[in-house]
Amino acid sequence: xxxxxxALMPSLSCTDFNLSHTLxxxxxxxxILHDSWYYIVTRGKVFCIRQEGNKLFFDxxxxxxxxxxxxxxxxxxxxxxxxxxxxVIAYAMKKYPGLRLINQDPWECTVGFLCSQMSxxxxxxxxMDCIAALFGTPVVFRGKAFFTFPSPGEIDDAAKLKxxxxxxxxxxxxxxxxRVDDKWFARLRAMPYEKAKEELMELxxxxxxxxxxxxxxxxxxxxxxxxxxxxERAVKExxxxxxxxxxxxxxxxxxKQWGPLAGYAQQYLYHWRRLHNK
DNA sequence: GACCAGGAATTGG
DNA sequence: CCAATTCATGGT
Numbered sequence: 001x002x003x004x005x006x007a008l009m010p011s012l013s014c015t016d017f018n019l020s021h022t023l024x025x026x027x028x029x030x031x032i033l034h035d036s037w038y039y040i041v042t043r044g045k046v047f048c049i050r051q052e053g054n055k056l057f058f059d060x061x062x063x064x065x066x067x068x069x070x071x072x073x074x075x076x077x078x079x080x081x082x083x084x085x086x087x088v089i090a091y092a093m094k095k096y097p098g099l100r101l102i103n104q105d106p107w108e109c110t111v112g113f114l115c116s117q118m119s120x121x122x123x124x125x126x127x128m129d130c131i132a133a134l135f136g137t138p139v140v141f142r143g144k145a146f147f148t149f150p151s152p153g154e155i156d157d158a159a160k161l162k163x164x165x166x167x168x169x170x171x172x173x174x175x176x177x178x179r180v181d182d183k184w185f186a187r188l189r190a191m192p193y194e195k196a197k198e199e200l201m202e203l204x205x206x207x208x209x210x211x212x213x214x215x216x217x218x219x220x221x222x223x224x225x226x227x228x229x230x231x232e233r234a235v236k237e238x239x240x241x242x243x244x245x246x247x248x249x250x251x252x253x254x255x256k257q258w259g260p261l262a263g264y265a266q267q268y269l270y271h272w273r274r275l276h277n278k
Numbered sequence: 279g280a281c282c283a284g285g286a287a288t289t290g291g
Numbered sequence: 292c293c294a295a296t297t298c299a300t301g302g303t
Contacts, residue, residue, distance in 0.1 A: 026284065117285040123302070124284085167300035172286085207286045228284035246294075247285090270284080 010063050012056045016076040018098030019051040025271045027217045028102050029112050029125045030132070030149065039141070041132070042069065043105045044148045046141040060141060071100050079264055086258075088238045089265050092272035101267055102217060106185035108149045109218035110200075113210045114172045123165075130164035131155060131173075152181045172205025179203060185219075193221040208251060216263040225254030225262040234273035 023031055023038060031040045037048045047060030058066055067073055083089045093099075108128075115127040128149070135150035135157075155161060155177040161170050180203070188196040193215060200211040212226035227235075227250045235250050236242060245253070258265040 113284085116283090118283055118298095118300075119285095120283045120302090165301060168298075169300085205286065209285060213284080226284080230284060248293085274284085 009057055009059050010061075010066075011058070012063055012066060012072070013054055014051075014056055014072055015054060016080065016098050017051075017054075017056075017070065017072060017100060018096070019049065019056070019070075021096045021099040021271070022070065022102065025096075025099055025267060026121055026274070027213075027267070028104055028109075029121070029128045030108070034144075039144065039146070041146050041148065043108055043151075044137075046139050046146045046148070048142065068103055071103050074100070076100070079261055082261055083258070083265060083268075086265070089268050092268035096268065096271055096275075099267060099271055101222065101263060103220065104218045105149075106188070106214060106218040107152050107180065107182065109214050110176060110180070110206075110210075111149075111155070111173060113213040114169055114176065114205050115166055116210070116213075117169065117205070119169075127164050127166050131161070131166075134160045134163065152177060152184075169205065172203075175204040176206070189219050193223055196221065197224070208248065212251065216266070222263040223255060223260045225251050225258075225266050227251045227254070227266075228270075230270050230273050231266060234269040238269075 019038065023040075028042075030042065031038050033039075037050045039046070039048045045061065045065070047058055047066075049056060049058040049061075049066065051057075056066065061069075080093060083093065111131065112124060112128055115124045119127075129147070132147035132149050135155050136147040139146045139148055155173055158170060158174060161173060166173060188199060191199070196219060197208075197211045197215055200206050200214055201208065206214075209226050209228055212224040215221040215224035216226060227247045231254075232247065232250060235253065236244060239253070239257075254262045254266060
């Protein structure tokens with residue numbers, strides 16, 4: 001079961017990192033688990049990765065890329081210390097240790113969360129794989145077939161997109177596809193969070209929640225606090241004594257409560273609330 | 279055929 | 292400005 005090449009392939013030591021928790025927390029869609037390896041496609045890159053304790057083995061990507069993609073250089077001990085004061089977050093951190101925020105490609109992230117409205121993770125994964133198959137480029141990696149994700153501007157055929165069962169979201173994907181490019185996303189990264197979010201919300205189909213997901217999962221704004229139905233439940237039940245608040249106020253609550261680490265608090269709350277399924 | 283799924287856009291006060 | 296309503300689709 002151990003790959004003989006393991007000893008020769010790149011590896012990294014990591015602390016406070018759990019690959020499965022991180023991938024299975026609804027922030028990223030294009031990966032599959034096969035023979036204890038996660039095969040990951042992100043834009044034009046295909047690589048595989050496996051965790052054994054504090055060791056990460058991987059193939060198809062440089063150590064630098066892996067460190068960046070999984071935010072391994074983030075000072076996690078500091079984040080943990082800062083969030084430990086909160087009993088609810090502390091519990092979730094203990095239950096799902098090493099859950100981290102991924103640094104993924106903004107364009108791919110945007111399409112993923114455009115697909116997310118009124119949908120579910122399994123279906124979003126299917127949408128994304130279908131878009132890659134119809135608009136991306138085939139790649140063979142370790143004898144397996146994959147498709148890279150298309151670049152901005154390349155999802156330009158409504159009839160083909162319709163085959164991917166994105167439904168009413170098609171007009172949003174086509175609309176955004178025609179309006180953005182990689183440079184545009186790069187500029188967002190250099191802006192303050194509020195400004196970048198404003199720019200994102202100018203695009204069709206992107207409201208506050210989707211803009212916050214893009215901000216948090218792909219632009220490095222850890223102060224973003226996306227609020228979906230799961231977060232609404234989690235916050236209402238744990239911090240508001242069951243009292244309802246509009247989504248906009250919940251997002252403001254999160255940012256005020258946890259400041260620059262609101263995104264991490266969100267990720268733990270979301271993961272915890274979705275899995276314990278009360 | 280109802281019911282649900284990580285919302286967005288529009289309308290009415 | 293805020294809340295309520297409408298829109299809209301594939302999977303189970």
